[in-house]
Amino acid sequence: MHTLCLLGKLWGETIPLSVVMSKTRKDWGFIKGQIDYLDLGNGWILFRFFNLQDISLVWEGRPWHVSGLNLVLRRWEPFFDPFSATIQRIDQWIKITRLPLELWEEDILQKLLENVGQFLKVDDITLNRSKGKFARVCLNIDITKPLRGSLFIPIPNQNHPLEVPISYEGLHEVCAMCGSDAHELEACPETPKGPLEVIVEKFGATTLHNESVLGPQSVSSVPAPKEKWVTVAPKKRGRSTPLSKRKNFPKGSISPSSPSVRVVPSRPPLCTQLDLPQC
Numbered sequence: 238m239h240t241l242c243l244l245g246k247l248w249g250e251t252i253p254l255s256v257v258m259s260k261t262r263k264d265w266g267f268i269k270g271q272i273d274y275l276d277l278g279n280g281w282i283l284f285r286f287f288n289l290q291d292i293s294l295v296w297e298g299r300p301w302h303v304s305g306l307n308l309v310l311r312r313w314e315p316f317f318d319p320f321s322a323t324i325q326r327i328d329q330w331i332k333i334t335r336l337p338l339e340l341w342e343e344d345i346l347q348k349l350l351e352n353v354g355q356f357l358k359v360d361d362i363t364l365n366r367s368k369g370k371f372a373r374v375c376l377n378i379d380i381t382k383p384l385r386g387s388l389f390i391p392i393p394n395q396n397h398p399l400e401v402p403i404s405y406e407g408l409h410e411v412c413a414m415c416g417s418d419a420h421e422l423e424a425c426p427e428t429p430k431g432p433l434e435v436i437v438e439k440f441g442a443t444t445l446h447n448e449s450v451l452g453p454q455s456v457s458s459v460p461a462p463k464e465k466w467v468t469v470a471p472k473k474r475g476r477s478t479p480l481s482k483r484k485n486f487p488k489g490s491i492s493p494s495s496p497s498v499r500v501v502p503s504r505p506p507l508c509t510q511l512d513l514p515q516c
Contacts, residue, residue: 279322299375309327328357328377329378329408336401338366341372355376
């Protein structure tokens with residue numbers, strides 16, 4: 238049984254099983270066999286396939302979405318308890334803007350993002366360089382730990398690294414201090430005076446790791462610029478409210494019904510030089 242079953246839950250909201258069934262049957266129209274759906278409770282669903290090829294195609298095609306929400310899939314687990322199980326990792330498409338085209342290689346992107354999440358795949362458009370605005374990569378990310386809002390890339394013959402922003406598709410940024418999505422951390426009225434380490438203590442976080450994105454740290458006399466970190470939560474269905482008019486959530490929360498990601502600013506790692514491909 239375990240080889241033909243997947244467990245799944247929508248991250249952010251609970252919607253009727255009939256909606257999930259309708260959407261996944263449409264998205265998974267490439268499969269040859271039947272799918273059985275079993276409501277396990279607490280939003281968790283058991284997907285039972287009838288051949289290994291079908292379950293493999295669905296698994297490799299992650300991430301999937303229903304009504305704009307991330308359908309988090311995991312392998313079958315013996316004695317699975319849907320009422321104690323939590324979502325700690327999600328498969329997530331990210332966009333990297335301002336990234337030099339020389340770095341649009343699968344092995345380089347995997348190295349660049351090894352401290353952001355577990356590498357899954359690169360979008361075909363990125364590999365083919367069909368569009369040049371951003372590189373698109375799918376990662377499995379730990380939403381219980383801070384997420385990077387940017388990376389710093391060493392550029393040959395330049396004294397300062399290039400900062401490249403990272404955005405997370407389907408997620409919106411919220412303030413790490415109070416949970417509001419009407420402003421960023423720097424503008425939060427709840428931000429205490431003094432070191433940012435106070436924020437870490439408030440959220441009960443452990444240590445912040447400033448490990449190099451690309452290897453051992455290099456010595457530089459140039460002060461390291463501040464790295465951007467973002468706090469994110471699932472977007473709500475049908476959200477179109479302007480940023481300035483969005484509702485402020487109660488202090489200490491990110492959203493009324495969904496998990497969130499705690500993220501605080503820190504200083505960037507000092508990166509070693511990249512081995513650039515030759516044109």
